[in-house]
Amino acid sequence: xxxxxxxxxxxxxxxxxxxxxxxxxxxxxxxxxxxxxxxxxxxxxxxxxxxxxxxxxxxxxxxxxxxxxxxxxxxxxxxxxxxxxxxxxxxxxxxxxxxxxxxxxxxxxxxxxxxxxxxxxxxxxxxxxxxxxxxxxxxxxxxxxxxxxxxxxxxxxxxxxxxxxxxxxxxxxxxxxxxxxxxxxxxxxxxxxxxxxxxxxxxxxxxxxxxxxxxxxxxxxxxxxxxxxxxxxx
Amino acid sequence: xxxxxxxxxxxxxxxxxxxxxxxxxxxxxxxxxxxxxxxxxxxxxxxxxxxxxxxxxxxxxxxxxxxxxxxxxxxxxxxxxxxxxxxxxxxxxxxxxxxxxxxxxxxxxxxxxxxxxxxxxxxxxxxxxxxxxxxxxxxxxxxxxxxxxxxxxxxxxxxxxxxxxxxxxxxxxxxxxxxxxxxxxxxxxxxxxxxxxxxxxxxxxxxxxxxxxxxxxxxxxxxxxxxxxxxxxx
Numbered sequence: 001x002x003x004x005x006x007x008x009x010x011x012x013x014x015x016x017x018x019x020x021x022x023x024x025x026x027x028x029x030x031x032x033x034x035x036x037x038x039x040x041x042x043x044x045x046x047x048x049x050x051x052x053x054x055x056x057x058x059x060x061x062x063x064x065x066x067x068x069x070x071x072x073x074x075x076x077x078x079x080x081x082x083x084x085x086x087x088x089x090x091x092x093x094x095x096x097x098x099x100x101x102x103x104x105x106x107x108x109x110x111x112x113x114x115x116x117x118x119x120x121x122x123x124x125x126x127x128x129x130x131x132x133x134x135x136x137x138x139x140x141x142x143x144x145x146x147x148x149x150x151x152x153x154x155x156x157x158x159x160x161x162x163x164x165x166x167x168x169x170x171x172x173x174x175x176x177x178x179x180x181x182x183x184x185x186x187x188x189x190x191x192x193x194x195x196x197x198x199x200x201x202x203x204x205x206x207x208x209x210x211x212x213x214x215x216x217x218x219x220x221x222x223x224x225x226x227x228x229x230x231x232x233x234x
Numbered sequence: 235x236x237x238x239x240x241x242x243x244x245x246x247x248x249x250x251x252x253x254x255x256x257x258x259x260x261x262x263x264x265x266x267x268x269x270x271x272x273x274x275x276x277x278x279x280x281x282x283x284x285x286x287x288x289x290x291x292x293x294x295x296x297x298x299x300x301x302x303x304x305x306x307x308x309x310x311x312x313x314x315x316x317x318x319x320x321x322x323x324x325x326x327x328x329x330x331x332x333x334x335x336x337x338x339x340x341x342x343x344x345x346x347x348x349x350x351x352x353x354x355x356x357x358x359x360x361x362x363x364x365x366x367x368x369x370x371x372x373x374x375x376x377x378x379x380x381x382x383x384x385x386x387x388x389x390x391x392x393x394x395x396x397x398x399x400x401x402x403x404x405x406x407x408x409x410x411x412x413x414x415x416x417x418x419x420x421x422x423x424x425x426x427x428x429x430x431x432x433x434x435x436x437x438x439x440x441x442x443x444x445x446x447x448x449x450x451x452x453x454x455x456x457x458x459x460x461x462x463x464x465x466x467x468x
Binding site for chain 1: 299329337381
């Protein structure tokens with residue numbers, strides 16, 4: 001299977017897929033779609049994904065797929081070398097991972113991505129900040145982090161659902177929490193400090209997916225520096 | 235497998251799970267959780283679903299699962315006799331259905347459920363209507379209906395993704411659109427009239443799932459009448 005991945009490393013779901021492929025030695029061609037330049041809105045990219053979002057995937061120049069969780073499930077199922085813990089064959093274990101992946105959209109994703117975009121990243125595309133939207137998203141984010149701390153992370157096991165090895169749910173959700181690096185350090189600490197288990201889980205997932213995790217997150221840290229410059233210029 | 239389904243028939247995802255089970259002759263015990271009485275907030279229900287939401291499922295008095303898409307995927311795979319078209323074994327077809335199910339959360343679900351809740355249902359829960367939130371959700375709803383019309387529904391075949399038989403994606407999304415029945419008829423027509431393919435798809439899905447579709451949606455139509463009375467009393 002010849003894979004093309006259409007991604008921007010500033011996008012959390014893109015990073016999850018890139019790390020997954022590298023961890024599992026799945027070969028792919030990375031096609032960069034730069035969101036800050038509006039490249040996702042081009043007519044060419046609309047052919048790949050009519051929703052005009054990244055990530056998107058093309059298989060053997062004929063099958064197109066978008067939505068990162070659908071892509072991760074597909075890759076886990078289609079490549080025989082992928083270890084079972086990523087998306088287990090056991091229906092009960094798989095269902096639990098599905099419930100985290102589904103819960104994510106309206107909870108951690110909505111909260112975290114919304115807060116970071118409306119309070120920081122909108123600038124990169126020349127859009128105004130929306131502090132009211134950011135505040136609404138922060139409420140959702142705080143509630144979501146609390147749920148990960150109290151429900152999804154268990155006493156036993158390092159990963160979500162008490163698992164001893166990471167699944168695609170850990171990868172998706174931790175890539176999302178990494179986006180909080182774009183916030184001011186004080187804000188980020190205020191959000192994460194109350195959640196000792198969440199912070200440990202982020203470290204454990206990072207460690208389990210090195211060196212690819214840090215390599216793929218490189219641009220995020222560059223953006224963090226760039227935002228600091230932009231703000232000190234004002 | 236002994237199933238207990240914790241549901242409220244006013245909840246769109248609860249209806250999808252109930253209809254799926256009835257169509258596929260999956261036996262279950264229906265435990266009604268009345269949202270308008272706050273029954274989802276009870277300590278007993280918290281044991282079933284710590285997110286305090288319906289639907290939720292308990293299998294053989296032990297395994298608990300929530301998030302309707304996770305439940306539908308599990309039941310499609312775990313119950314013998316479920317026809318392949320609901321959630322195909324073919325990884326490519328399955329991936330396409332997964333992409334609709336994932337897209338749904340932040341799009342049709344967010345728009346439709348939000349609009350109906352903030353403009354109509356909130357008073358049933360003793361909450362004020364939120365006109366601004368309703369307006370924002372309406373924008374998302376309109377964009378989502380347009381995407382279903384222009385992309386998810388194809389020229390050939392009756393169901394999403396150009397499928398000739400319904401999948402769990404059709405069931406989930408059509409149950410969501412049915413919630414629009416709670417709106418004033420003029421508003422509902424304004425939203426749906428521009429989308430002929432969507433209207434046909436809703437009818438086709440309904441027809442493919444009778445008599446259960448009509449039976450499970452009974453409470454929604456009773457609610458519609460109750461809302462009309464409440465409004466004419468004011």
